[in-house]
Amino acid sequence: MAAKLKVLIVDDSAFFRNRISAALSQANDIEIVGIAADGKEAIERTRRLKPDVITMDVEMPIVDGISAVRKIMAEMPTRILMFSALTKEGARETLDALDAGAMDFLPKDMSNLGSGVEEANKLLLERVRAVGQSRLSSVRGALGGRRQHTGRTPMTVSQSGVGGRKPELLAIGASTGGPVALRQVLSALPRNYPLPIIVAVHMPGSFTGAYAERLNGVCSIKIKEAADRDLLIAGQCLVAPGGKQLQVERGPSKYQVRISEPLSGQIYHPSVDLMFTSVADSYRDRALGVILTGMGADGLQGARKLKRAGSVLWSQDQHSCVVYGMPQAVEKAGLSDRVVALDEIGPMLARIS
Structure with missing residues (x-):
């Protein structure tokens, strides 16, 4: 039997934590190993719990989501799925999170994820599984600065x-x-x-x-x-x-x-x-x-x-x-x-x- 995908849920909203938890709990192949209410807790629990995937809010007290992503990716690289507001500012913050090393994102307003709760939950599960099965890329920080080339001679x-x-x-x-x-x-x-x-x-x-x-x-x-x-x-x-x-x-x-x-x-x-x-x-x-x-x-x-x-x-x-x-x-x-x-x-x- 394959090991379950271990997920850490990070959000300062109890409502949203419960919403994500309820959706992920439907899946037999996913185990929620912890919940955190701010970025500081997320960093500490990532160290201790070693999740396969973290769902991370952007706006949180004490340590915000972007800072938490930077810290986690620097110390213990982990697959991270961001949740963000569907606003221009939310877009900038999400791009900052991707630049810091997050792999993917979903809208914070789950009504935007599908035509109803069932479709939204299905998409969330699909995205968490996809992130969980994905390769921890070494290509990070690419939205904010020029990348170094590998030095291999490119083909003509x-x-x-x-x-x-x-x-x-x-x-x-x-x-x-x-x-x-x-x-x-x-x-x-x-x-x-x-x-x-x-x-x-x-x-x-x-x-x-x-x-x-x-x-x-x-x-x-x-x-x-x-x-x-x-x-x-x-x-x-x-x-x-x-x-x-x-x-x-x-x-x-x-x-x-x-x-x-x-x-x-x-x-x-x-x-x-x-x-x-x-x-x-x-x-x-x-x-x-x-x-x-x-x-x-x-x-x-x-x-x-x-x-x-x-x-x-x-x-x-x-x-x-x-x-x-x-x-x-x-x-x-x-x-x-x-x-x-x-x-x-x-x-x-x-x-x-």
């Missing part, structure tokens, strides 16, 4: 799956672990990068604007949250707004993005599948798609269409993924032209000229 573009034809668009999809991974990739690109870039990361609508702003402040290329009819311009990255869909189409003179509300039944918004499909329809064989770390299989169907259109696909390798879901789905389907470690993706992309 011709060796990396692009072949003799230079792509005209770079499209990237990611989910769990994606915000930090994407930051590492984009920070390697030079200011005069020759391709336009579009990105879909599974994030709430209140987060993507703050995320794009932060990336723009630490990367050489220009990065902004996409708006409807934004043109695709070389050296600029458009981040799909959370809660909406981004698609590419041919405009009157240049390619542009269209931003729309999600349709009923669309699980992910933004959807990597939908973005890739629109790229396949508009750019045909002139695009490069990249699938980074993430839970689930969003991007698989769009990747099939990109491949059928003649475009090239790279996927992040298992060892460097926080969660090897989305890249694994693409690789197992035989769609990856190149499986690449995270610290090599950016340098390889930078060699496209």
Whole structure:
């Protein structure tokens, strides 16, 4: 019998502690080993209880969640799932927590996690399990400063799956672990990068604007949250707004993005599948798609269409993924032209000229 996943719940709200506890207690494979009401208690109980996963609130007395994450990751690295408010300030705090080493996040308002309590609890369980089974990444602190390269010589573009034809668009999809991974990739690109870039990361609508702003402040290329009819311009990255869909189409003179509300039944918004499909329809064989770390299989169907259109696909390798879901789905389907470690993706992309 497999060992249960040991979880420490950290929140200053007794109501929310009870809510998380009730949800996790439904699972036979999860054991709640402790509860803490502030960051100081979280640090002490992590030392003593050695949980597999910590659910951590951001705003708490004595020691806040971000400070607690920094301390825990420095002393005893542990998988941490943050809970945050769906506000602009909450987005900044969550990005700070991811920068400090947290692996993933969920909205503090659990009504946003699904259509009801049952769906919210199901998503919470899925996310805790995914974080619990994920690799404790060595790629941390990537949202706030430049990363050191490993020193390995990057492959040339011709060796990396692009072949003799230079792509005209770079499209990237990611989910769990994606915000930090994407930051590492984009920070390697030079200011005069020759391709336009579009990105879909599974994030709430209140987060993507703050995320794009932060990336723009630490990367050489220009990065902004996409708006409807934004043109695709070389050296600029458009981040799909959370809660909406981004698609590419041919405009009157240049390619542009269209931003729309999600349709009923669309699980992910933004959807990597939908973005890739629109790229396949508009750019045909002139695009490069990249699938980074993430839970689930969003991007698989769009990747099939990109491949059928003649475009090239790279996927992040298992060892460097926080969660090897989305890249694994693409690789197992035989769609990856190149499986690449995270610290090599950016340098390889930078060699496209």
